[in-house]
Amino acid sequence: MATLELRGLKKKYGSIYAVDGIDIAIKEGEFLAILGPSGCGKSTTMRMIAGLEVPSAGEVLIAGKPVTHLPPRERNVSMVFQSYALYPHMTVTENIAFPLKSRGVPKADRDAKIKWAAGMLGIEPLMQRKPARLSGGEKQKVALARALVRDPALFIFDEPLSSLDAQVRTMARSELRLLHDRTGVTTVYVTHDQIEALGMGDRIAIMQRGRVRQLGTPQELYDSPADTFVAGFLGSPPMNLLERSGRIVGFRPEHLLPASPDAVDAGAFALQVRVKRLEFLGADWLIYGVLEGGAQEEKILSKVPPRVVATLREGELREFRVERAHLRFFDPATGLRVDDGAR
């Protein structure tokens, strides 16, 4: 268990900065999710933390100690790769024993540790199998046990759930987070899946083009995105962004609701929406709408509960409203958030 600090971290490939100056400080025992689209530099950042890449500039500090130029084995960092990277010719026991043997842990200690890690993940019945005879979920547990077994200072996860089936993934998500809570190991979790980042992270760092666009709790990021990139990336579907009188107005689809005739809300943002299509999502309905009358047609999305959708028909023109408190404003030139009050 330890803190992790990244100071001005950069990585250059040729003339391109894959990672272009990252400053993050992670508290002891924290679970940080690094979220971003592919090619945003999140994997390169993770590899520099693990020691698999040497930074072009900047520093990595684990537990306050600079480790920037130390090889991976000197960092006491555990990593779980997307493919799990289990050693194919070794049994589960041998796989879990490998990091202990590499560190010269005596046999008696080793056996106790392997037993403990296997118990933590409930994989005792699999111990004599080889990876080829394990399911995706079982492989993931073995990889976790191997990462856990040597009391690492830091856990690094590289999209560890992305190769699992959808049904298994939800369970695996909560199991992984519970495992973190039981062991308390500081964790960096790299993913492109916002559900994983929102659901598991104590904090999320959203990256784009080698930079951190916003760092904060999932609620902060969702409620108050720092810029239009974060606003348009988080949430499914993400925020609606409309340009109005020199500013970009953003609001979440679930906050855009058909106006009820009797309710009077003076500050509300009203829009005349042509309802194009109603889409059933299970718990909610998604409404594909178009704003007519402007210079060009603007597409807009609304997410409503079933009782509301009953009042709507495809093709009709209806007034939709967003409460004042749910509006966010951005500067069209920089994309950055501007103060809500400054209208």
Next chain:
Amino acid sequence: MARAEKVAHATLGDREGLLGTLMIAPAFVYIAALVGIPFFLAIALSMSSATIGDPSIHGFVGLSNFVSAVHEQAFPMALRNSIIVTFATLILTLVLATAESELLVHDFRGKWLVQILLILPWAMPVSLASVDWLWLLDSEFSPVDWLLRQMHLLGPGTVWGPANHLYYYGKEWLGLGAVTVINVWRLLPLATIIVLAGRTAIPHEIFEQAQVDGAGFFRTLFRITIPALLPLLVVAGMFTALLVFGDMAVVALTTRGGPGYATQLLPYWAYLKGIEGGALAEGAAVALFMFPVLLAGAILALRMAYRSDSN
């Protein structure tokens, strides 16, 4: 009269059983003509009294050709040398092939040149290669000797002196060593290509995982790389062993089995006896001598390769 309706019928192409038989037949004919018949002919020959003068295989003499071959003075030497040269070549080739594949799996400047140089021995005609090696290890003009003299390791008053030459092809152990080195040189490209195919197939993440798990160079090599390469090392080893054990060209072009029988190998001795010496039946017996052992070795190696693969 109504025109005859088109009758539905299956063509040859639809009859997979017949078509399959027809298509595999040339392969059978080829194997039977060039492998099967000569092989059984060799067995018949080895149990007959055939000579160059009278190459009929009617005179059945049982295993007496084998018995007399075993009792010849050259036999134990040839057997011993064949085993030594094969094992030495096998081990050197596998070690070097593993090292070369480890080198070639990484990217570096000038890799293409290194690749060409490493593959070159394979592409070189035997005649050219033999001229090369005859000169390199020549009794008088060997550049290797010259190099050793320059390094003051050879010549009067040095460790390997006082002679100015080592006479590689004229001494028992230097001769066997030379034959081994030439075999390694000749077979390394094939072994490297086989091992490299296996090496590139190991996912890169496995090695990064090992790095993060704290494994150093040797632990990674012996616990990760070599076990993962094992099936292909077996295949490369089998090819190498069979090619060396059955080869007579290298020894025929260099030491010619001498001095005496000191560097004689089984295949060359079989050739000398059967063709040069005219004792066709005895030559066949010698050539067949190691067949059961080679067959058993090949089967064992293939089974091992399959087993480690299926795990």
